[in-house]
Amino acid sequence: MRKTILFVIALLIISNVLSSQNVDNLYYLSPEILVGKTLPANTDFPNTNLQTALFFSFGMYNLDNEQDWAVRLNYPKTGLSLAVIDFGNPDQVGQAITVMPFVEFSVFKKHSDNFNLNVGYGASYMNTQYDFEANPLNRAITTKVNWSFRSFLYYNVLKDKLTNWRLGLGYIHHSNGHTRLPNQGLNSLLASVSATINTSKVESVKPHKPKLEQKSETYTSSRFGLGYNTLSDSINTKKEVYTVAFEIGKVINKTFKFGGGFYARYYQHFYDYIKDEEALINSQYPNFKDNAFAYSTNYGVFGTAELLLGHFGVELDLGLNLYKPFYKLEWQITQGYRADSGNYVYADLDSYYKLKRTISSRLGVKYYLITNNKSPQHNLFLSAHINANLGQADFSEISLGYTYRFKN
Structure with missing residues (x-):
């Protein structure tokens, strides 16, 4: 990675x-x-x-x-x-x-x-x-x-x-x-x-400042991401996070890209925690064992803005998690503490938890196979991003994607 x-x-x-x-x-x-x-x-x-x-x-x-x-x-x-x-x-x-x-x-x-x-x-x-x-x-x-x-x-x-x-x-x-x-x-x-x-x-040297045409193009894009994260201080090995996402939007003047879409993710750490019947599963969330895969997934919608600089881009996404059931366990584990007695005290699900569970973000860079200055109808990209919950890192990710532009 x-x-x-x-x-x-x-x-x-x-x-x-x-x-x-x-x-x-x-x-x-x-x-x-x-x-x-x-x-x-x-x-x-x-x-x-x-x-x-x-x-x-x-x-x-x-x-x-x-x-x-x-x-x-x-x-x-x-x-x-x-x-x-x-x-x-x-x-x-x-x-x-x-x-x-x-x-x-x-x-x-x-x-x-x-x-x-x-x-x-x-x-x-x-x-x-x-x-x-x-x-x-x-x-x-x-x-x-x-x-x-x-x-x-x-x-x-x-x-x-x-x-x-x-x-x-x-x-x-x-x-x-x-x-x-x-x-x-x-x-x-x-x-x-x-x-x-x-x-x-x-x-x-004086800039040429050529006269540029105003141009707006509709695009669609899809990507597959492979990420890695860890769950807690005690469960501290890297495991996979898989992502598929789709978006649609506008490219303005070959330079500015705005859009929105949805994503689906699967966390290997969440799945293994459920299947291994770790502490919180048996004590508070036994129903998670009924469908470990479903409770290990995350679905959401997002808006995206990207600055296109020829072959590469700088991208920022802000999103809403519509479904991320395991995050309540992650919060209780990572925000808890070890008491003087030796027992682990799990964190409460407070208002800050609800905010972090809801808001997602993503920041990274992309490399496009064909320069965006040519407005290619078909293009491939490779990207590296950090995904976060309300600004706190969630996982690091490499993605491979495809972009299609509708020609006017």
């Missing part, structure tokens, strides 16, 4: 380079020094000193890119960042090596040309993990390979034709997507100083 996720990310990077081979893009290099604070992930989290990091980014300006997405989004920068991060406690929290594709947009342009928003989504190798005996206080990271997300706002301080000095302020998050527990995740707030070093004089 980890290798597959890294493979998908590599495809996204390669596709971005390949999609730009027919245009004369300008490239830049950007070394960046960051300092900040690793936020406590749990009660009694190890003390940390100042967090330090070194990022090195390779990017392109896309000023000569005449594809719809580049023109309509005002020529965002795209590229790849490599980083080494020290979390401020080498023994208990450790360091990370990060690989992260990114996209950077100009913001607040009505007021100033000096602000940019950089968003990255990739993976990190962490050299220090939670261990029940050797490192019990760090409940943030339990696996070596983790998802990573980065959002930074930059301000241009001093700029000439070849170098742009910038100050940055932002946030970095690392977690494993619920493939092993505990998974509190590592969150950091950081400030940075960076220099964008251009390979040629950017000021001499």
